[in-house]
Amino acid sequence: xxxxxxxxxxxxxxxxxxxxxxxxxxxxxxxxxxxxxxxxxxxxxxxxxxxxxxxxxxxxxxxxxxxxxxxxxxxxxxxxxxxxxxxxxxxxxxxxxxxxxxxxxxxxxxxxxxxxxxxxxxxxxxxxxxxxxxxxxxxxxxxxxxxxxxxxxxxxxxxxxxxxxxxxxxxxxxxxxxxxxxxxxxxxxxxxxxxxxxxxxxxxxxxxxxxxxxxxxxxxxxxxxxxxxxxxxxxxxxxxxxxxxxxxxxxxxxxxxxxxxxxxxxxxxxxxxxxxxxxxxxxxxxxxxxxxxxxxxxxxxxxxxxxxxxxxxxxxxxxxxxxxxxxxxxxxxxxxxxxxxxxxxxxxxxxxxxxxxxxxxxxxxxxxxxxxxxxxxxxxxxxxxxxxxxxxxxxxxxxxxxxxxxxxxxxxxxxxxxxxxxxxxxxxxxxxxxxxxxxxxxxxxxxxxxxxxxxxxxxxxxxxxxxxxxxxxxxxxxxxxxxxxxxxxxxxxxxxxxxxxxxxxxx
Amino acid sequence: xxxxxxxxxxxxxxxxxxxxxxxxxxxxxxxxxxxxxxxxxxxxxxxxxxxxxxxxxxxxxxxxxxxxxxxxxxxxxxxxxxxxxxxxxxxxxxxxxxxxxxxxxxxxxxxxxxxxxxxxxxxxxxxxxxxxxxxxxxxxxxxxxxxxxxxxxxxxxxxxxxxxxxxxxxxxxxxxxxxxxxxxxxxxxxxxxxxxxxxxxxxxxxxxxxxxxxxxxxxxxxxxxxxxxxxxxxxxxxxxxxxxxxxxxxxxxxxxxxxxxxxxxxxxxxxxxxxxxxxxxxxxxxxxxx
Numbered sequence: 001x002x003x004x005x006x007x008x009x010x011x012x013x014x015x016x017x018x019x020x021x022x023x024x025x026x027x028x029x030x031x032x033x034x035x036x037x038x039x040x041x042x043x044x045x046x047x048x049x050x051x052x053x054x055x056x057x058x059x060x061x062x063x064x065x066x067x068x069x070x071x072x073x074x075x076x077x078x079x080x081x082x083x084x085x086x087x088x089x090x091x092x093x094x095x096x097x098x099x100x101x102x103x104x105x106x107x108x109x110x111x112x113x114x115x116x117x118x119x120x121x122x123x124x125x126x127x128x129x130x131x132x133x134x135x136x137x138x139x140x141x142x143x144x145x146x147x148x149x150x151x152x153x154x155x156x157x158x159x160x161x162x163x164x165x166x167x168x169x170x171x172x173x174x175x176x177x178x179x180x181x182x183x184x185x186x187x188x189x190x191x192x193x194x195x196x197x198x199x200x201x202x203x204x205x206x207x208x209x210x211x212x213x214x215x216x217x218x219x220x221x222x223x224x225x226x227x228x229x230x231x232x233x234x235x236x237x238x239x240x241x242x243x244x245x246x247x248x249x250x251x252x253x254x255x256x257x258x259x260x261x262x263x264x265x266x267x268x269x270x271x272x273x274x275x276x277x278x279x280x281x282x283x284x285x286x287x288x289x290x291x292x293x294x295x296x297x298x299x300x301x302x303x304x305x306x307x308x309x310x311x312x313x314x315x316x317x318x319x320x321x322x323x324x325x326x327x328x329x330x331x332x333x334x335x336x337x338x339x340x341x342x343x344x345x346x347x348x349x350x351x352x353x354x355x356x357x358x359x360x361x362x363x364x365x366x367x368x369x370x371x372x373x374x375x376x377x378x379x380x381x382x383x384x385x386x387x388x389x390x391x392x393x394x395x396x397x398x399x400x401x402x403x404x405x406x407x408x409x410x411x412x413x414x415x416x417x418x419x420x421x422x423x424x425x426x427x428x429x430x431x432x433x434x435x436x437x438x439x440x441x442x443x444x445x446x447x448x449x450x451x452x453x454x455x456x457x458x459x460x461x462x463x464x465x466x467x468x469x470x471x472x473x474x475x476x477x478x479x480x481x482x483x484x485x486x487x488x489x490x491x492x493x494x495x496x497x498x499x500x501x502x503x504x505x506x507x
Numbered sequence: 508x509x510x511x512x513x514x515x516x517x518x519x520x521x522x523x524x525x526x527x528x529x530x531x532x533x534x535x536x537x538x539x540x541x542x543x544x545x546x547x548x549x550x551x552x553x554x555x556x557x558x559x560x561x562x563x564x565x566x567x568x569x570x571x572x573x574x575x576x577x578x579x580x581x582x583x584x585x586x587x588x589x590x591x592x593x594x595x596x597x598x599x600x601x602x603x604x605x606x607x608x609x610x611x612x613x614x615x616x617x618x619x620x621x622x623x624x625x626x627x628x629x630x631x632x633x634x635x636x637x638x639x640x641x642x643x644x645x646x647x648x649x650x651x652x653x654x655x656x657x658x659x660x661x662x663x664x665x666x667x668x669x670x671x672x673x674x675x676x677x678x679x680x681x682x683x684x685x686x687x688x689x690x691x692x693x694x695x696x697x698x699x700x701x702x703x704x705x706x707x708x709x710x711x712x713x714x715x716x717x718x719x720x721x722x723x724x725x726x727x728x729x730x731x732x733x734x735x736x737x738x739x740x741x742x743x744x745x746x747x748x749x750x751x752x753x754x755x756x757x758x759x760x761x762x763x764x765x766x767x768x769x770x771x772x773x774x775x776x777x778x779x780x781x782x783x784x785x786x787x788x789x790x791x792x793x794x795x796x797x
Contacts, residue, residue, distance in 0.1 A: 075673025090668040092661050094786065102654070103661050104672035111654045 002029040003065075005190050006051075006082075006159050011060035013046050020046035022214040023060070028159060033181060033191045035201040035222070037234055038211035040401075040428065044194050047211070048163055051192075052084045053077040075104075083152025087163045089144040093137035097130055101151055115154075122153055126183045127176075140289065142173035149180065160184065161192045166200055170289050171458065171491030178204050196234070198227045210234055250466070251280030254450040255301075255419050260310035262296050270296035272474040274310070278419070278450040283441070284479055285465030286454045288494055293474040294454045295336060298421050301452070302326060302333040314419055327356055330418030334408055334425050336454075338401065342408045345397030349389050350378035352396045353411050381410040386436065402433025409440055420444060423454045438464060458487055472496045514744055520702055521714070522740030523636045524549070524694035528718035529725070529732050530643055531690025535585075536722055537650065538683035539663035539787040540592055543603030545691050546715025547610020548584045552692025553699035554614040555580035557706040560626055560699075570630050574696050581692020582685045584610050589684040593677055596791035607715070615708040626704035635697045646729040659683060663785035666792040676792050691715065713764045717743075720768040724775045726783040742767055 006028040013021040021043045028034050038044045049055040051062070053071040062069055064080055071077050074084070091100050101119055102111035119132045128146045136144065145165060152160055162181075166174040181191055181204055195201055201208055201222070208225050210218040210233040218233040255278040264270035270293045278284045288294055299305035301312065303323040312319040314329055323333070335341040343352045354363050354374055362373040378392035387406045389399055396404060405425065413420070422441060426434040441451055442464070455461050461468055462482060469478035470493035477493050489499055528545050535542050542548075556577030562568030584606060591602040650656035658679060661669045666676045694714070699706055717739055725731035743764065750760045 073673065074671045078673070090665065090671050092664040092668055092786075094664055095657075095661065099657055099661075100668075103657055103669065104674055106654050106657065108654045110652050111657050113652070 002031055004028070005030050005065055007063040007066075008047075008051075009061050009063075011047070011050060011057045011062070013043075013050060013055060013057050019214050021050070021057070024211070024214070024216055026209060026216070028190050028192060030158075030190055031185055031188045032206040033185055033193055033204055035205035035208045036192055036194045036211065037196065037198070037201055037208055037230060039196060039234055041213075042211040042234075043214040044211055045163070046214075048084065048161055048192075048194065051077065051082060051161060078152075078155045078157065081156060081158040083149075083155060083157030083160050085145060085148040085152060085160065085162045085165060087165070087167060089141075089148050091136045091144060091147060093135070095136060096132065097134050097136060097139075097147055098132040100136055100147060101132075101154055105155060118154065119150060122150055126153070126187070127180055140173070141168035142170070142176065145169070145177065146180070149184075157189070159190045159192065161194070163194045164196075165193070166195065166197065168290070168456070170494045171487060172495055174200070198230050201225075201230065202227065212236055249281045249446070251448055253277050254280045254282075254315060255452070256311070256313045257301075258311045260297075260300065260312065261308040262300050262305055263308060264296055270474050271300070271307075274471075274474070274476045276469060276476060276479055278452060280418075280448045280450055281445045282467070283445055283451040283453055283465045285461030285468040285482070286452060286471055286476075287458060287461050287468055287490055288456075288471035290456060292471045294423070294471055296474075297471065298333070298336070298423050298452070298454060301419070302331060302335075302421055327415060330416055330449075332412035332415070332417035332420045334405075334412055334420065334422040336423040338404050338408055339397075343396045343404055346395050348393045349382070349387070349396055349399070349407055350374045350392040352407055353378050353381055353392075353414075356411055356415065381414065385410040385440070400433075402429045402436070405429060405433070405437055406440075409437065413440070413444060417444060417449050420449055420451045421454075422451055424456065425453070426457070426460060427455075434460075458490060462487070470494055514741065514748075517744040517747075518737055518740035519636055520632060520740070521743040522736040523632065523639055524697045524702070524714050525718050525721060525739055526639045526643065526732055526736035527635070527694035527697065528691045528715055529721040529736065530639070530646060530729055531687035531694075532719055532722045533725075533727055533729055533732060534646065534659070534690075535680075535683040535687035536788055537663045537727055537785055538659050538680050539666060539785055539790065539792070540589070540680050540684050541599045541603060541789045542585065542588050542592075542606070542684060542687055543600055543719060544584065544588050544606025544610060545687075545718050546711055546713070547607035547614075548581045548688050548691035549610075549695035549698070549711045549715045550614035550709075551584045551610045552577035552581040552695030553710060554618045554621075554695070554706060555692070556696035557618075557621060557626065557699040557704075560628060560630075561621060561624065564624070568628070570628060570700065573700055574630075574693065577692040577696030577700075578689040579692065581688040581690070581695065583688070585684050585688020585691070586681075588688075589681050592791065593680045593684070596793065599789050599791070611709070611711075618706050618708060621706040622708065624705065626700065629704040630696075630700040632697070632701045635693075635701060640733060643729045643733050650729065660785070663787055666787050667794075670792070670794060680792075691718075694718070717764055717768055720772055723784075724771055726775075727785065728783075739767070739771075 004027055008024055008026040011021050011024040024047060036044055046055065050057050053073045053076050062071060069080060071080065096112060098112040098115045098119060102115040106112065107114055116132045123130055128150055130143055130146050165177060169177060184191060193205055202225060205222045207221050208230065209216055210230065212234060258275045260271055260274040262271040286294060296305060300307050303321045303326040306321045317329065319326060339345055357363055362370055375392055382389060382392060385406045388403050396407060420441065426437050429437065445451055453461060453465055465482050467479035468482055468490065469476050470490060472494060473496065528549060532542060532545055556573045559576040560568040560570055560573035588602050588606045591597040592599045650660060658674055662676050662679045670676050695711065698710055721732060721735050721739060725735040746760050746763045750757060
């Protein structure tokens with residue numbers, strides 16, 4: 001029987017209006033992987049923040065090897081042997097790997113230089129390959145994550161918390177991470193693996209604790225867990241993993257892209273000779289690891305970035321680099337960053353809803369705004385899209401992520417949207433909101449619109465898309481019919497490998 | 508030949524205070540704090556240095572004390588900015604501008620009684636010049652190869668990351684701003700003790716502003732700042748040289764340094780020097796904002 005290293009009992013944390021953690025009990029043994037499973041808002045992040053010293057619990061007790069502790073700060077947590085691998089790495093992009101790892105622990109003279117052998121030694125023993133001299137901003141998300149793991153290990157962490165570590169990884173990178181996790185486990189480290197992906201939990205964990213609405217609703221060894229059982233615990237009802245997709249009614253070609261080239265904001269080639277077409281009623285998924293040209297592709301199509309070469313046409317008419325005119329032509333844009341790019345957070349819902357059509361009647365009356373029309377229109381849209389907001393005059397920043405996304409959808413789809421550019425449309429949304437957003441997008445395809453779905457979530461693409469294309473370093477592979485490729489094959493394409501010949505013929 | 512040596516000598520005279528002040532600004536900007544108050548801190552330093560050196564009026568003040576007083580005055584002035592920009596998280600640009608105005612105003616007011624008196628115990632220029640070049644080399648080394656430098660740069664690039672590792676972001680930034688203030692004060696001391704041993708209102712003649720621009724021009728590098736300071740020093744010298752010899756109105760020459768700053772920064776912008784700016788430059792840090 002392995003000894004208990006970390007024990008939480010009765011941890012409660014309240015925020016105004018919500019109980020984020022409600023008498024949570026948790027036990028972590030030496031050399032095991034404990035999965036913490038739950039939907040968004042179930043209280044996983046709060047629990048992590050408590051363990052990492054960012055929040056203080058209102059009630060309850062944390063014991064490390066039997067000793068009660070008050071974790072005061074992240075630095076304190078590290079001293080206690082608790083390391084966090086955050087979802088979004090906290091690294092200095094301009095500095096080298098060694099400099100990042102030396103920060104806070106290095107010697108006075110030549111801190112980074114002296115850190116190199118240590119890094120190489122640790123990296124070898126756990127299979128965490130990373131070049132200590134590389135600049136962090138040049139590294140892939142997977143490599144950045146390895147730096148965070150190395151950092152925790154360098155500081156002597158015995159407990160490693162991995163916060164949704166696979167959300168930024170390709171399937172292959174995720175496999176590599178799992179190998180590292182197994183190495184760590186056999187070296188006697190204890191890991192808390194936070195996720196909402198059931199397959200991964202079943203693949204790597206020894207035990208699973210399921211959180212729902214701040215409470216632990218189930219704790220079971222992974223041997224006794226099945227996917228439907230975990231999903232039911234997580235959501236509180238039985239869940240279907242099928243997206244109901246009516247038989248697609250594909251019409252004639254809608255969007256034609258030929259030989260598209262564009263540069264990134266840094267002036268580097270971001271899209272290299274990209275060609276594809278999208279038909280009416282079709283959902284085309286664009287898979288790929290972030291930063292391989294997805295943003296640039298969407299920016300060109302929505303008029304925010306100029307193409308260097310290539311032809312773009314929508315139903316035969318050329319696309320112009322002017323977002324307002326493109327919207328008139330039927331291009332709707334659901335941007336990547338719904339807060340900073342999709343909305344003006346301090347402005348009320350009604351005004352955010354009007355941002356596309358404020359220049360035209362009924363919203364505009366000559367030089368003036370018709371405030372009654374704003375109100376009336378907003379009310380109708382709030383109802384139509386089931387946006388949960390206290391009133392149309394509530395500032396958008398007060399809404400939840402899912403409702404902000406619905407505000408954007410309502411605004412963008414209000415016109416006669418023909419081409420919908422949807423970038424990570426359900427990123428960070430919970431199962432309920434995800435379902436609604438997917439439903440809205442599919443609705444539109446039944447009416448003949450085409451959807452370009454850019455997502456890092458392969459499951460989302462496989463569930464919704466008719467065809468899938470993969471972007472890697474600005475080159476587009478495919479599109480392929482969704483059924484013709486396995487997940488693994490798509491994962492390979494995302495890392496730049498090519499498929500064995502004769503597979504997955506281009507459609 | 509004589510003329511060229513003379514020109515270089517004068518360029519160094521202008522370059523020394525420029526380099527002092529801009530090295531200080533490089534340090535506080537590498538920690539993420541912009542301080543536009545350099546001109547004001549220089550004025551305060553110049554006056555404090557002069558006042559101590561002046562002593563009872565016979566030029567019997569200790570010059571070492573005078574230099575220390577100038578640095579101390581610069582630090583005190585910079586702490587005003589640090590308090591507003593770091594603790595109160597005020598807009599750094601506005602707070603820095605305010606510091607320039609306060610510094611110039613206070614120095615002008617308190618300096619009234621020294622106006623027009625010469626300093627008999629003039630300080631030599633060369634220790635300042637040699638010292639500042641050594642300082643630039645030293646700072647470049649410290650920034651690149653010591654824990655101190657690593658911590659400072661990390662705080663300027665990603666304060667949240669530094670904070671999570673137990674580094675006291677506020678303390679580092681305060682110290683960096685104070686260091687910037689000390690060097691600006693020393694730049695002022697150079698003017699009032701060595702270059703033109705006297706006190707006149709407005710004797711900093713825009714050098715502090717050029718120092719601020721120089722930081723951007725040299726891409727936040729202490730080493731490149733040496734070359735940049737000599738270059739601007741030379742331009743400054745040429746401006747004075749031409750002033751007497753042409754029919755162009757003197758106001759034009761007075762405006763020259765500022766025009767030069769704009770031209771040079773535009774050139775620097777073309778070279779994408781801006782990309783070298785510390786990531787968190789000018790942003791107040793608040794825990795929990797990630």
